[in-house]
Amino acid sequence: MEVLRRLVNKSLGAQAVANDYEVHAGAVAEAARRCKLSELMQAELESRYVREIQAFKAAKSSLAVAELWVNHLKAGDVAGAFWAALTHPRCDAALQDAMCKDLHMFQHQAGAGVRLEIARFNALAHENAVLTRELGKVQERISRVMVQKTAELDRVQAELLRLRAESIAKDSRLAFWAQDYAELQASIPQLDERQRLQKRIEQLLQRQEEQDQLLADCRRKLQVAERSLLERARTERMDTSTVVGVEGPQVPVRFDHKVVLCVGGRTGNVANYRDVVERVGGRFAHHDGGVEDNAAVLDANLAAADLVICQTGCISHNAYWRVKDFCKRTGKQCVYVENASASSLERKLQTLSTPVVQDEFPEESS
Missing domain, CATH: 3.40.50.920 (Rossmann fold)
Incomplete structure (x- = not known):
């Protein structure tokens, strides 16, 4: 309609005040005769569908034009093919009538398709509205989470600053203590030698405890051995007095320090x-x-x-x-x-x- 209204204004030399239907009806009426508007519409259609017109020029008979039309009709590309077939020199009345019938049915199918597309569009619009509401809820939830995370991050950063301050304070105290320790070492002569001797004394005391324990064990074993020797000597005396053989009494074995x-x-x-x-x-x-x-x-x-x-x-x-x-x-x-x-x-x-x-x-x- 924009292109048609532009052509009408150009043919009239002024702006048409009619509505779209009146402009459409007037253009159809003017197309029945040769005039400035029909010539402008002819030129517009010739330039718009130049590719289809060139394709139909190869047809040399009405049958060839009909085959090209059917092919374009099956492909759904009817606007340019309809104009190129109607303006073809081999297009007769029978072909025009058949093309008009085909186009009429195609418009019915196109209307049904448009209604189906409208229904699909409405369903998609409804789904889009639902998704938009869900998206809004998700965005709101994300905003709350971001606020919580931001608050938590602020808390963690504050805790980190506090810990850093404590660490700096501890490092400062350690530095002061190290300085005091160095001054104390400098004020006490031969501190290292005294510490070494103190450590040596502790080692000797520990070794003395071990030696005392070992000595106690040896004394206990000695007492056990003495009692055992006394018992054995008593037993040997008894055996010597009672057991006499050809070779004399049996002498018990001894492994002194072996x-x-x-x-x-x-x-x-x-x-x-x-x-x-x-x-x-x-x-x-x-x-x-x-x-x-x-x-x-x-x-x-x-x-x-x-x-x-x-x-x-x-x-x-x-x-x-x-x-x-x-x-x-x-x-x-x-x-x-x-x-x-x-x-x-x-x-x-x-x-x-x-x-x-x-x-x-x-x-x-x-």
């Missing part, structure tokens, strides 16, 4: 093994046979021992063969005890009143 190494055995019986060895005057040493103690330490323990006791029932295979090989090579006396009890060890030691022959080594215990 190192007796016990390899293997049960961990819970180690204290009992120690008592048995110390009752005969020996110095007890123990190696667990490679279960927990480092097996590499075994050779050093073997070298330091005067007598080796091998608990064949509770020892690893590797430790057993190391003990056997070491005693064979060095000729060191070795006693093999199959039962891991303390009484079995004591009975075995009583058999050592005479030297043990080193050539007899038992097979490894399973």
Whole structure:
């Protein structure tokens, strides 16, 4: 309508005061004859649909024009194709009538499509209104959250400033204390030497406590050993007075200040093994046979021992063969005890009143 009103004003040389319907009706009436308005409308349509007109020029018959029209009608591009077909030299009355019928039905379909689009538009408008309200609620909620977060941020920043102030105050106090400490050190002569001596005195006092504890343990063990010796001497006197054989009375074995190494055995019986060895005057040493103690330490323990006791029932295979090989090579006396009890060890030691022959080594215990 804007273009048509512009053409009408140009043909009249003035502004038309008619409404849109009157302008439309007048233009249709003027199109029936050749006049300035019809010529302007002809030129406008020719320039507007020049592409479609060029496409229809290739048609050389009414059938070809009809085929082009049908193709454009199926594609929904009817405005330019309708004008190009009507103005084509091969467009006859029958084709014009058919095109008008097609265009009439197309307008009905277009109207239905417009109504459908209007319904869709209204639905979208309703949905847009709902979404707009939801968006407003979300924005309001976000605004509240932002206000809360801003307040929380302000609180955290204030707390941070307070902590920084406290940290600065603590650093200042530490600096003052360090300065006071330096001045105090400078005012006391030989402070470092006194501190070193005080630390040395504390170490010596601690060592003295340990030595006192060790001395008390030794005195207790000595008392136990003295009582044991008295009992043994009394028992020997009784045995000597009652037991007389071809070779005379049996003399109990003594290991005065000899190192007796016990390899293997049960961990819970180690204290009992120690008592048995110390009752005969020996110095007890123990190696667990490679279960927990480092097996590499075994050779050093073997070298330091005067007598080796091998608990064949509770020892690893590797430790057993190391003990056997070491005693064979060095000729060191070795006693093999199959039962891991303390009484079995004591009975075995009583058999050592005479030297043990080193050539007899038992097979490894399973």
